Amino acid sequence: MSSSEKPIEAVIGLEVHCQLSTDSKIFATSSTAAGEKPNSLTDPVTLGLPGCLPVLNKKVVEYAIKLGLATHCEIQRESVFARKHYLYPDLPKGYQISQYEKPICLDGHVSVRLKDGVKRIGITRIHLEEDAGKSSHVDDEAISVVDLNRAGVPLVEIVSEPDIRSSEEAGAYMRLLRQTVRYLDISDGNLEEGSLRCDANISVRYEGEEKFGTKVEVKNINSFRYVEKAIDYEIERQSEMLRNGEAISQETRLWDEAKGKTRSMRSKEFAEDYRYFPDPDLLPLMVETDWIESIKEALPELPDQMFERFKSMYGLDDYNADVLTQESLVARYYDQAVSVHGNPSALANWMGTELFGRLNKEGKTIEDCPVSPENLADLVRLIDEEVISGKIAKKVFDEMFSSGARPEAIVEQQGLRQITDESAILAIVEQVLEANPQQLEAYKSGKDKMFGFFVGQVMKQSEGKANPQLVNKLLKEKLT
Amino acid sequence: MNELTSLSVAEMRRGLLSKQFSCAELVDAHLMRIEETNEVLNSFITIASDSARKAAAQADEAILRDADATPPLTGIPVAVKDMLVTKDIETTCASQMLKGFIPPYQCTAVARMCKQGGIIVGKTNLDEFAMGASNENSSFGPVRNPWDTKRVPGGSSGGSAVAVSAGQAPLALGTDTGGSIRQPASLTGVVGMKPTYGRVSRFGAVAFASSLDQIGPFARSVEDLAFLLQAISGKDENDSTSVSEPVPSFSEAIEKGSNDGLKGVRVGVPKEYFIEGMDSAVEEAVRKSLSELEEMGATLVEVSLPHTELAIPTYYILNPAEASSNLARYDGVRYGLREPAKNLREMYAKTRAKGFGPEVKRRIMIGTYVLSAGYYDAYYLKAQQIRTLIINDFKAAFANDCDVIAAPVSPSTAFAIGEKTDSPLQMYLADVFTCPINLAGLPGMSVPCGQDSNGLPIGLQFIGKPFDEASLLRCGQAYFKQSNFDIRAMAKKSSSEFAI
Structure with missing residues (x-):
């Protein structure tokens, strides 16, 4: 079999960010509400003012544990917050507090229902982190503006195993995650408003091969439809390259909805070095078994x-x-x-x-x-x-x-009670037959279809209130 | 001449309550002393005259209403290192980066000090972002040592040490990351303590190396130091690394030191803390004070802290690593300096190039390097492992052999301004006896124990078990009480005698 005929399979893993719906931020006291005046929901910690320190919101931990339990993860007794460094105006501290080597949940799975059965998709890890603010660029002016209301909003990142093989499976997995966080009441799961965000790691290989192909990360896929379209596009793009013997380069690509394409954002050589290290401002997060058990008991x-x-x-x-x-x-x-x-x-x-x-x-x-x-x-x-x-x-x-x-x-x-009085219905039946001699003639000459016409007329006369079984019965009696 | 500005806190308190003088007079005397001496000593970056006078007037009213109900620091002037965030008072960290920054919130330790009645008289000079051991790395110029104005006061809390030494304030707050309270206390002849990591909230202390930083007090007596320590200690909900360990009554520890001497106290003497290259005057003074401790009833025990020589390299990996991360926020976006530029990257580069001094840049670069992919394991992770060994050294010594450890603070007395500025490495070695204590998170205190042939002060360091500041205060008080070191010498010196 030539390589152009060998079937190709896609290997996909998803990284899903989900905003948790706590009242206050993950490490600060200001509100997480959406749609407020820019920079109105901030405080010294959120603004990254000198000397400010993060204090963990316990509710956020509870929400992450809920999600971990619902996805059959092992909840870690000890997890560690780490600093992930990059410079961007909407990241006030110059680093994002996340979890790196020791996340709060490990080794879970979910089962998605597909057309041809149920498929189990592994969850590598779920970790806690803080969201960044939002930068916007003002047209016609050489300025950018930053809104830090979203900075510090709690997120979980759910990382799947590379168990997904198609856009259908990816879509089903995303829908199940959305459904689950909504059942748990820990997030509104809204993709369009950014409460759920998805990045996909996609590679292709000839079926039967054990080695993974070079993976490409696709970002900015923020609706169920985009997830499916972007994955389909990327599988097709990579499959063609594989068939043509072209090398697929490790890179990050962006989904461009307007063009219906992914485009290269940065290659591996320009990948950021995040310089992770444990955040010395936060002690390791210790979770008591009793607490996990009580959350488990209260799961919906x-x-x-x-x-x-x-x-x-x-x-x-x-x-x-x-x-x-x-x-x-x-x-x-x-x-x-x-x-x-x-x-x-x-x-x-x-x-x-x-x-x-x-x-x-x-x-x-x-x-x-x-x-x-x-x-x-x-x-x-x-x-x-x-x-x-x-x-x-x-x-x-x-x-x-x-x-x-x-x-x-x-x-x-409104006097809508059904008429079940036989004599009342009979009166209407007689009235209808009398008023429609031609149709009666037709029926008698063998046009059985006319029976339906009479039923309709009786129902109409009774304003729909006549009991249909009685109408049928009485009409039959009258017409034979 | 300097009657009010050379008193102890206890004496000031008595004078205020007995209406010998008012808070307004006390604060004015200190503001005047600062005005007269700051041009030479350069210990203050900001003088908070207006707010201090206002607070003094309120303190006088409170004393008039019900003197006995006033908290212990009522009306007492306190100098605050410009590394601590003060609400509505400019906070610069001695950096061009933060010049003009007026914080909208108060550092917890400062708030607690104020709650006990203390009055901020100003913000003291320091090495930029507390990076240094001589106070020469300040973008507001070096601080001068009152004992010899051609010499450094030590650092990074040089301004706070000098403020207390020279009678600009009876108390001061500093921060100590690798010796930044104890070393300048030693070099300026005052008492200074770095409390146990977690004893005092770091909220509002501008972060330098978060796992090492701790706020602590300076004073002209161990007793005075205890007053300020009492005020600022304790758990703070805004700092997850502050500890809810109960805070004992430190005045009891002072009483014990005054009355009971050191009977039954086992004092560990680490052999690794007497090294070649240290000033012989320092070694002599420390050894002499050790025998004095013995005379007061202490038992001297030789202990070993075998990983001491690894402390400096370990410290100078972890410290820049954390610093490089903590200083990432100074990007010109939200506050502080912003240099105009054509695009974002250029704005970052220009702002940080102009805003930070050479030592800060050096640490950011070292720190960035040791945290980078491929180097993390060899540097940061290895340093963390050695840190554990250093912690275990102290654990073993305290578990088996001793109650407190006594050691030198600084290998030398105050050196000349400019003497070490060309060699960062020489400067880093100033931390050799102090930074291991930060790595281990332990409390350490410097108490004056003598002078060298030039009359420059020498400090004796007491190192304690975690949260056992009380034992340091007891030992310090016992030692200090019998010492004939004139801790008020510089405070009593007339302002006009200070000259360059």
Whole structure:
């Protein structure tokens, strides 16, 4: 087989930075809020004023431990903060406090669901560090401005093993991380706003080879779509070079979304020497086993566990279980609704179609959903108890969504209760047949289709309130 | 003439409470002394006359209201090394880089001193960013030794040492990274202590070498020193390396030293601290004081600290490594000096080239080198390993043989200005008996113990177990009480007698 035909595989490892949603910064007291006036959320420590010292925020450690436990890492009893040096105006101290040789979490893994099964992706390490500020360059003026509000915001960096083989796997892995940090309530996991940032290490090799190819780091891939596009582009670029026998150079490349390409940022020779050394201002971080245990006990149900439980407990299929467990608040909503009215499949359908449809349309999330899980459950119960029809239920739902009212109240107020009185329906049936002699003739001459027409007319006359089974039954009796 | 400015703190306190003089008078006398002598001695970079007078007026009111309720340092002038950040008072570190920098916050040790009633009279000169042992590396000019104004006062806290020696303030705060309090105390004939690492918060002490830096007091008596040490010691939430070890009553240690002598105290004498090349006058004075300690009831025990000779090379790897990192923040972006330039890289280069003096640049370059990829293991990591051996030397000595260690402070007395400026290495050797104590994180104190043939002061160093400053104070007080060294000599000298 010639080299041009040999199949090529990609080897990918991801480094994901995730902003933790603590109230204050990792080593200082000022707030981590976003969208505030530039440089308003600073203090002497954040500004790197002379003589200031970092003091570790304990909440940040708790959040990192939560994430470590959720990703099956070994939480290290002792970890060490180190200084990573580089000069840039948005880095106030001239170094970033990070963890280097001794991170807080080691040796974990997650399992991602793919089209053709479940894949385990190893987590090499998770470490704590501080974010830098933000530099912007003012057009038409020879100045740059720096906003240090983000400086010192806590981050975890999650480094995966080179277990990922495709953009699909990378996307699934990113989604799972996002889902997990949101379940743990330690980050908003928002890629577009930079709460989650991804760098990818990508290399290619002929299948079956054991040695890794030369890796290229791709930065600036800040949406799920970019992750997949950038990886696909880079795999293609490198595969072509491999086939042509060209040497791939170790370098850092940037994803340029506008051009849909990666471009070289710096080569290995110009790589920074960060001169890491343990930060003498911070003692080694010692974590008591008891504390780890108490965090473990308080961990919420995680996406995988929730997915399996929804399938086994509620009999949901993979699709519905997946949709309902994407967000923990959605899953909790569903759990709550099912506990009020035990029709899991109908509730899953209502949430998957009507509820999500309306939320999307209104740009709302489950958090500010006007329909409570109790009310949605009541609505489904009204259908199941034949108080209203499915069709009327949609109307009631619209009303519930606009006013937040209880379904019973809407049904009573607007007189939407289903008509189950046979004589009342019979009267409408007779009226409809009488008013449509031509269609009646047609039906009698063998056009069975006309039956549906009559059902529709009766429903219309009853403003949708007639019980459909009774309408069917009475029409059949009348027409035979 | 210099009645008020040569008193001890205890005497000042008595005079204030008995209304013999007011805080305003006391502070004015010191401000005047500073004004009269600073042109020659150059010990102050900033004189805080206005804020000091205001604080003195408030202190007088407090004494008038309820004298007994006032804290122990009420109305006492204190000189503060310009390495400590002082709210609303310019803080320069004797560097062009920070000239004009007015901090928006207060150093913890300074705040605690002020809370006990102390009054900042000014910011004292130092070697730029505390890098030096002679105070010649200041961008505000060298400080002169009051005992001989052609000579250096030692460094880096030379200004604070001179302020206390020459009666510009009865107390001063300094910082000690490799000897920067003890050596100038020795060379100017005052008492100075580097407390245990973690005893005093470093918050607001501009970072030089973070694992070695410690703030400490200068005074003209061991008792006075204890007052200031008491005020500044203790855990601070703003410094993770400060320790919650309880702070004992240091006045009890002083009493013990005054009353009980040194009965039962085992004093270790490290053989490695008497080396070839040290001034014979220093060796003689220290040996003589050792026998005096014995006469006071102490038992002398020879101890060995076998890794002593590795201390200087170890120190001069770790110190620049940390310094190069700590000084990375002076980039011209947020505060301090900024040189105009065409682009960012050039702005960094020009600003740092102009803002830092030669010794600071030297340490930044050495430090950057020893931390670089490929050299880290051979230098930084190796130095850390040797540091552990040095720590273990002291541990073993204290565990088996002695309660405190007595040794020289500086291998020489005050040298001439300009004598060692051409040889950084010669200058580094001034730290030979002091930097091991910083590497081990231990408390060390310098007490005057004699003079050389030129009349220049010589210091005796007491080194203690971690957080056992009390034993140093006890030994220091016992020794000091019987000593006939005139610690007030320079404070009593009339201002007009100081000339270059």
